[in-house]
Amino acid sequence: MKQVxxxxxxxxxTVSRVVNxxxxxxxDLVEQVRDAVDVLGYxxxxxxxxxxxxxxxxxxxxxxxxxxxxxxxxxVQRGIELVARERGVLTFAGSSDEEPARERLxxxxxxxxxxxxxxxxxxxxxxxxxxxxxxxGMALVFVDRPGRFIDADVVLTDNVGxxxxxxxxxxxxxxxxxxxxxxxxxxxxxxxxxRGFTASLARHGLAPDPSLVRHTLTRAADAVEVTxxxxxxxxxxxxxxxxxxxxxxDAVRAIHALGLAQxxxxxxxxxxxxxxxxxxxLTVLAQDPAGLGRCAAELLxxxxxxxxxxxxxxVLQPTLIARxxxxxxxxxxxxx
Amino acid sequence: MKQVxxxxxxxxxTVSRVVNxxxxxxxDLVEQVRDAVDVLGYxxxxxxxxxxxxxxxxxxxxxxxxxxxxxxxxxVQRGIELVARERGVLTFAGSSDEEPARERLxxxxxxxxxxxxxxxxxxxxxxxxxxxxxxxGMALVFVDRPGRFIDADVVLTDNVGxxxxxxxxxxxxxxxxxxxxxxxxxxxxxxxxxRGFTASLARHGLAPDPSLVRHTLTRAADAVEVTxxxxxxxxxxxxxxxxxxxxxxDAVRAIHALGLAQxxxxxxxxxxxxxxxxxxxLTVLAQDPAGLGRCAAELLxxxxxxxxxxxxxxVLQPTLIARxxxxxxxxxxxxx
DNA sequence: GTTTGTCAAGGAAACGTTTCCTTGACGTAC
DNA sequence: GTACGTCAAGGAAACGTTTCCTTGACAAAC
Numbered sequence: 001m002k003q004v005x006x007x008x009x010x011x012x013x014t015v016s017r018v019v020n021x022x023x024x025x026x027x028d029l030v031e032q033v034r035d036a037v038d039v040l041g042y043x044x045x046x047x048x049x050x051x052x053x054x055x056x057x058x059x060x061x062x063x064x065x066x067x068x069x070x071x072x073x074x075x076v077q078r079g080i081e082l083v084a085r086e087r088g089v090l091t092f093a094g095s096s097d098e099e100p101a102r103e104r105l106x107x108x109x110x111x112x113x114x115x116x117x118x119x120x121x122x123x124x125x126x127x128x129x130x131x132x133x134x135x136x137g138m139a140l141v142f143v144d145r146p147g148r149f150i151d152a153d154v155v156l157t158d159n160v161g162x163x164x165x166x167x168x169x170x171x172x173x174x175x176x177x178x179x180x181x182x183x184x185x186x187x188x189x190x191x192x193x194x195r196g197f198t199a200s201l202a203r204h205g206l207a208p209d210p211s212l213v214r215h216t217l218t219r220a221a222d223a224v225e226v227t228x229x230x231x232x233x234x235x236x237x238x239x240x241x242x243x244x245x246x247x248x249x250d251a252v253r254a255i256h257a258l259g260l261a262q263x264x265x266x267x268x269x270x271x272x273x274x275x276x277x278x279x280x281x282l283t284v285l286a287q288d289p290a291g292l293g294r295c296a297a298e299l300l301x302x303x304x305x306x307x308x309x310x311x312x313x314x315v316l317q318p319t320l321i322a323r324x325x326x327x328x329x330x331x332x333x334x335x336x
Numbered sequence: 337m338k339q340v341x342x343x344x345x346x347x348x349x350t351v352s353r354v355v356n357x358x359x360x361x362x363x364d365l366v367e368q369v370r371d372a373v374d375v376l377g378y379x380x381x382x383x384x385x386x387x388x389x390x391x392x393x394x395x396x397x398x399x400x401x402x403x404x405x406x407x408x409x410x411x412v413q414r415g416i417e418l419v420a421r422e423r424g425v426l427t428f429a430g431s432s433d434e435e436p437a438r439e440r441l442x443x444x445x446x447x448x449x450x451x452x453x454x455x456x457x458x459x460x461x462x463x464x465x466x467x468x469x470x471x472x473g474m475a476l477v478f479v480d481r482p483g484r485f486i487d488a489d490v491v492l493t494d495n496v497g498x499x500x501x502x503x504x505x506x507x508x509x510x511x512x513x514x515x516x517x518x519x520x521x522x523x524x525x526x527x528x529x530x531r532g533f534t535a536s537l538a539r540h541g542l543a544p545d546p547s548l549v550r551h552t553l554t555r556a557a558d559a560v561e562v563t564x565x566x567x568x569x570x571x572x573x574x575x576x577x578x579x580x581x582x583x584x585x586d587a588v589r590a591i592h593a594l595g596l597a598q599x600x601x602x603x604x605x606x607x608x609x610x611x612x613x614x615x616x617x618l619t620v621l622a623q624d625p626a627g628l629g630r631c632a633a634e635l636l637x638x639x640x641x642x643x644x645x646x647x648x649x650x651v652l653q654p655t656l657i658a659r660x661x662x663x664x665x666x667x668x669x670x671x672x
Numbered sequence: 673g674t675t676t677g678t679c680a681a682g683g684a685a686a687c688g689t690t691t692c693c694t695t696g697a698c699g700t701a702c
Numbered sequence: 703g704t705a706c707g708t709c710a711a712g713g714a715a716a717c718g719t720t721t722c723c724t725t726g727a728c729a730a731a732c
Contacts (some may be wrong), residue, residue: 001688011712016690024710041468046448047383047394048688051717058383060449068429069414069626071407071609078405081431090445092428093404095417109426112382113396113449132377249609256613273407273585274610277592290405337718347682352720360680384718387687 001042008036019044050114056137060090061117061300062110064103065144067095072245072270072289073121076143079293080119087301089116098184098218100125111138117300119293122147124186139303143296145188146313153299155292155314159189159269162285162318163196163241164203166267169283169320170239171204174329175265179212179230179237181223181247190215193243193269212237216247223250224257231258238265238330245270252278267326269318276323283326285318292316337378344372355380386450392473396426397453397636398446400439401480403431408581408606408625409457412479415629416455423637425452434520434554436461447474453636455629458483460522475639479632481524482649489635491628491650495525495605498621498654499532499577500539502603505619505656506575507540510665511601515548515566515573517559517583526551529579529605548573552583559586560593567594574601574666581606588614603662605654612659619662621654628652 005015010029017025018033036042050058063080065073081091092115096103103123107130110118117139118130127147134140134152142154170178180197182190194213201208211233214226223242227250230236240255242248248268255264261280268275268284275282295314341351346365353361354369372378386394399416401409417427428451432439439459443466446454453475454466463483470476470488478490506514516533518526530549537544547569550562559578563586566572576591578584584604591600597616604611604620611618631650656662 012689013691013712013714014710017711020690026710029711043444043468043472044448045387045450045688046445047387047450048717049690051381051383051387051688051719052690053717056717058449060445067414068404068417069407069410071405071410074405074407074410078403078431081404090428090442090449091430092426094427095414106426108379109382109396112380113394113426114381114383132379136379252610252613272610274588274608274614277588277614278610279615348719349682349684349721350680353681356720362680365681381718384687385720387689387718388720389687392687 003040004033004036004042007040008032056114057116057304058114059088060092060113060115061119061139061297062106062113062115063091063093063119064096064106064110065093065121066098066123068093069095070246071273072287075289076121076293076296079290079295080297081293082290083294083297083301089301096121096123098123098187104129107133111136116304117141119143119296119300120147121145122188124148124188139300141296141300141303143292151311153296153303153312155296155299155316157189157287157292157316157318159192160196160199162269162287163193163243164200165196165318165320166241166269166285166326167197167200168204169322169326170241170265170267171200171206173239173265173327175239176206176330177209177212177235177237178206178239178241179214180241180243181226181230181251182213182215182243183223183247184218185215190243197241197243223247224254227251227254228258231255231260231264239326239328240264240266242266242268244268245272248272248282248284252282261325262328263331265326265328265330271321280325280328281323283320283322283324286321287318288316339376340369340372340378343376344368392450393452393640394450395424396428396449396451397455397475397633398442398449398451399427399429399455400432400442400446401429401457402434402459404429405431406582407609408623411625412457412629412632415626415631416633417629418626419630419633419637425637432457432459434459434523440465443469447472452640453477455479455632455636456483457481458524460484460524475636477632477636477639479628487647489632489639489648491632491635491652493525493623493628493652493654495528496532496535498605498623499529499579500536501532501654501656502577502605502621502662503533503536504540505658505662506577506601506603507536507542509575509601509663511575512542512666513545513548513571513573513575514542515550515576516579517562517566517576517587518549518551518579519559519583520554521551526579533577533579559583560590563587563590564594567591567596567600572600575662575664576600576602578602578604580604581608584608584618584620588618597661598664599667601662601664601666607657616661616664617659619656619658619660622657623654624652 005012077093084091094106100123111133119141121144126149128149140152146154216223242251271284271286341348413429420427430442436459447469455477457480462485464485476488482490552559578587607620607622
C-alpha cells in the first residue's frame with residue numbers, strides 16, 4: 001500500500017479511501033491510484049483491514065456441518081452460500097464429523113479468523129462455549145438441530161411431525177409391525193424422529209416392539225447389515241421407517257438384495273437421488289435442505305443487520321412424497 | 337492479551353510465548369497465563385497473528401469448485417478436508433458456479449484472507465491472474481481440470497481413456513448407434529470425454545453421427561428433455577453415453593419414464609448413488625472424487641513444505657463398474 | 673572477585689490497514 | 703479585506719499480535 005501511495009504520489013490515507021470506494025477523493029487521483037494498484041499488483045490485506053476496522057467485519061461467515069459430503073448438508077451449505085453471495089459475503093465450511101471436540105475446534109478457528117457469523121448444525125454436547133464469541137459480536141444460528149445450553153436462533157425441520165406422518169402413512173396401508181432404523185441415537189434429529197415414530201404407534205394403539213427399533217453406530221455405518229438382520233429374523237416387520245438419507249440408501253440396497261423390494265414397505269426421511277427411478281419408487285418425507293440453509297442465512301444476516309429481538313425458531317414442514325415403496329400392503333412371508 | 341498479561345502479572349511477550357507453546361517459559365508462569373486466559377475468555381486473534389508472523393502462514397487453505405452441492409465436488413472437498421485436517425489446517429470452500437468472474441472473485445477473496453494455498457477446479461477462462469498470488473507465496477493446485485495460461489500442479493482423471501473405455505464397452509456388446517450426452521461443451525472435462533467418445537468410435541470404424549451428440553446448456557439443466565428427444569426421434573440410438581453424474585441421473589429418469597430401461601443401453605461417467613439398485617443397475621465409469629481431493633491436497637502440502645520441483649500432473653484412472661445397463665444388447669425398436 | 677555464559681522475561685518496533693484529527697486551499701458572506 | 707465554512711488530502715495513532723533486542727539473575731570459570 002505504501003508503494004502504491006508512493007507511485008501514485010498520494011498519501012496512504014488516500015489509497016485507503018480509494019480502495020474502500022470512499023466518495024471524498026478527486027476523480028483524477030482515484031484514477032492514478034487505480035493505475036498504481038494495477039501496475040504493482042497490489043492486493044488488499046483483509047486481515048489487516050479487519051484488524052483496524054471499527055466494525056471489525058470481515059464479510060465472511062462460517063458453516064459447520066457434520067459432513068460436507070453428505071448430500072443433505074451440502075445442500076444446506078449451498079442454500080447458505082446463495083444468500084451470502086447476494087451480499088458479497090464469503091462462506092467457509094468445515095465438517096465436524098459429529099465430534100464435539102472437533103466442532104469446538106472449528107468454531108474457535110472460525111472465531112479467531114474473525115468471521116462475522118457462524119451457522120452450525122450442532123453435534124451433541126455443550127455449546128455454551130459459543131456465548132463468548134457471541135459477546136464478541138459474532139452472530140450465531142443453528143440449523144437442523146438446536147444448540148444445547150445456549151439460546152440462539154434456530155431453523156429446524158418438524159422431525160416429530162414428519163416421522164409421525166410417515167408412520168401414519170404406513171399404518172393407513174395396513175401395517176402393524178413397523179421397524180425404526182436410525183443412526184446414532186444421541187443425535188437430536190434421530191431422537192426426535194424416534195419420538196414421532198413412537199408417538200404415532202401409540203396413537204394407533206400399537207405396542208412398540210423394542211426388537212424393531214435399531215440403530216447404527218455411525219452415520220456412514222452399514223445399515224445394510226442391520227436391515228438384513230431385521231428382515232431375516234423371526235417375525236420380521238412388514239414395513240420399515242428409515243430415519244435419514246444414508247440409512248435409507250443402505251436399507252434400500254439390503255431390501256433389493258434380498259429380493260423383497262415388492263413385499264417390504266419403506267418410508268424414508270430425506271429425499272434421495274434416483275428415489276423416483278428405483279422400483280418401487282421410494283416414498284419419502286422430503287426435507288428442504290437448501291431452504292433450511294437459506295432460512296438460517298437470513299436469520300444470521302438479520303442479526304448482522306442489527307436485529308436484536310428475542311431468539312427465533314423457524315420450523316419447516318417436510319412433505320410426504322408417495323412413490324410406491326410406502327404404499328405396499330403387508331405381505332405374509334416367512335424368514336428366508 | 338494485554339489483560340491476560342496484566343492478570344497473570346507477566347509481559348505480553350510471555351503470554352505470546354505461552355499461547356504459541358514456546359518452550360522457554362517457566363512452568364508456573366505457564367500455569368498462571370493459562371488460568372488468566374480461561375478467566376478472561378481470551379481468544380487468540382489469528383488475523384493479527386498472521387499479520388505479524390514471519391512466515392505469514394494462516395493454517396488454512398481455500399477450495400473453489402463449481403458447486404459444493406454436486407456430490408462429485410463435495411466428495412472432492414471432503415477428500416481435501418481429510419488431508420488438511422491431519423495437519424491442523426482449516427479448509428474453506430466456495431462455489432464458482434462455473435463463472436470465471438466469480439471464480440476470480442473467490443480466489444482474490446481467499447488470497448486477501450491469507451490462505452496458505454488454493455485448490456481449484458477451474459472454470460473456463462484465463463487463470464494467469466493467479467500468478468501474482470503464487471508469487472506472494474500461495475501454493476496452487478488444480479483439480480479435475482487444468483488451469484489455463486498458468487503452469488501448476490494438477491490432478492486429473494483420465495477422461496479421454498475413460499470415455500473411450502465406455503464406448504469400447506458398448507461396442508463390444510454390439511452397439512453401433514451410440515449417443516453422447518454432455519453438458520456445456522466449453523467445459524474441459526466435457527470436451528475431453530467427447531474426444532474419447534469420438535476416438536473410440538473412429539477406432540471401431542464407426543462414422544460419428546452429429547445428430548447423436550447432444551449438449552445441455554448448463555450442468556443442472558434437464559437432460560431429461562434432451563434424452564426424450566433423442567430416443568423419440570427417427571433412427572434413435574441403441575445406447576447412450578452420459579458424460580457426467582447429473583446428466584446420467586436425468587437420462588436414467590427419462591429412459592425409465594419412457595419404459596425403455598431394458599432396451600436402451602447406458603454407460604455414465606461418474607458413479608451415482610443407488611446406481612446399484614435401479615433396474616437394470618447402472619454401468620458407470622467411476623471416478624474417485626475423494627481420491628482426487630486427497631491427491632490434490634497432498635500436492636499442495638508438499639509445496640507448502642518447501643518442495644520446489646517442476647510442475648506435476650497426476651492422472652487417476654476411472655474404473656468401469658458393469659451393473660447391467662451397459663451390457664444390454666441393441667434392440668430393434670421404433671420410435672414410440 | 674571479576675568476567676563470561678546461559679537462561680528467562682520484558683520493552684518496543686513492526687506487520688498493513690483504518691480513521692481521527694489537522695492542515696491548507698478555496699469560495700462565500702459579511 | 704477579514705472571517706467563516708466546506709472540502710480534499712495528509713499525518714499519525716491504533717488494532718492485536720510476534721519477535722528482535724535488551725536486561726537481569728544466576729551459575730560457572732577464570
